[in-house]
Amino acid sequence: DIQMTQSPSTLSASVGDRVTVSCRANQSFSSWLAWYQQRPGKAPKLLIYRASNLAGGVPSRFSGSGSETEFTLTISSLQPDDFATYYCQQYKSHPYTFGQGTKLEIK
Amino acid sequence: QVQLVESGGGVVQPGRSLRLSCAASGFTFSNYAIHWVRQAPGKGLEWVAVISYDGTYKDHADSVKGRFTISRDNSKNTMYLEMNSLRLEDTAVYLCARAPSSRAAQFDYWGQGTLVTVSS
Numbered sequence: 001d002i003q004m005t006q007s008p009s010t011l012s013a014s015v016g017d018r019v020t021v022s023c024r025a026n027q028s029f030s031s032w033l034a035w036y037q038q039r040p041g042k043a044p045k046l047l048i049y050r051a052s053n054l055a056g057g058v059p060s061r062f063s064g065s066g067s068e069t070e071f072t073l074t075i076s077s078l079q080p081d082d083f084a085t086y087y088c089q090q091y092k093s094h095p096y097t098f099g100q101g102t103k104l105e106i107k
Numbered sequence: 108q109v110q111l112v113e114s115g116g117g118v119v120q121p122g123r124s125l126r127l128s129c130a131a132s133g134f135t136f137s138n139y140a141i142h143w144v145r146q147a148p149g150k151g152l153e154w155v156a157v158i159s160y161d162g163t164y165k166d167h168a169d170s171v172k173g174r175f176t177i178s179r180d181n182s183k184n185t186m187y188l189e190m191n192s193l194r195l196e197d198t199a200v201y202l203c204a205r206a207p208s209s210r211a212a213q214f215d216y217w218g219q220g221t222l223v224t225v226s227s
Binding site: 032034036042043044045046049050055087089091092094095096097098099100101 | 142151152153154157166168169202204206210211212213214215216217218219220
C-alpha cells in the first residue's frame, strides 16, 4: 500500500497569512493526488485534483503542486472559512490512501 | 444539484450485521463509480470500498475484506454496503463519495455520512 504522510499535523495561522501543507508518499505515483477540505461535522470537499488542478468553484487562493512523492497545498491568503482540516489522498491504486490530516487553526 | 445521502447507521453489537445505503440524486448515477470511506471518531479518513459505474468491478480494503460487500442498484440510484461480523473497530462515520471512474479518479462529491457504532 502507498503510505501518505502529511505535515504539520496542526498549523496555527492568522487571517491573511500564506500557509503551506506538505504531503509525502513512500512510493512514486506521478500526479494522482487530491486535496480535500473538511470542516467539523461536514462532508469533505474536493479542492485540488491531479496534484495541481483546481476543482470547480474553489477559490484561486488555493493551489497545489508537486509530483512523484512530494506534494504541497498552498493557501495564499487565509480567509475565515479556511480554518478546517485538510487531507491529501493518492488515487493511483487501491487501496486509495489518505494522509492523517492537517488541522488549520486560528492563531 | 449533486446529492449523496447515506442512511442505515445505528448502534449494533459486535458480530452482528448492518446494511448502509447511499442514495444519489442530481446526476446520472449509472455513469459514476461510488466509494465508501469511513472516519472513526476524531480520526482521519480510511477508504473502505469501491464499485464501478455498472457494478462489474468491486474492491474492498483488507480491513473489511470478507466481511463487507459493496453493491449498487442503478434502477434505484442507490449504492449499498452490507456489513457482517462487525467489530468494535468498525465504529465510524461512513461516507459515500462519487468518482468519474473506479480507477485513478478523485472523489468530486461526498455525502455527509451515517454513524455506525459497534458496542456491546
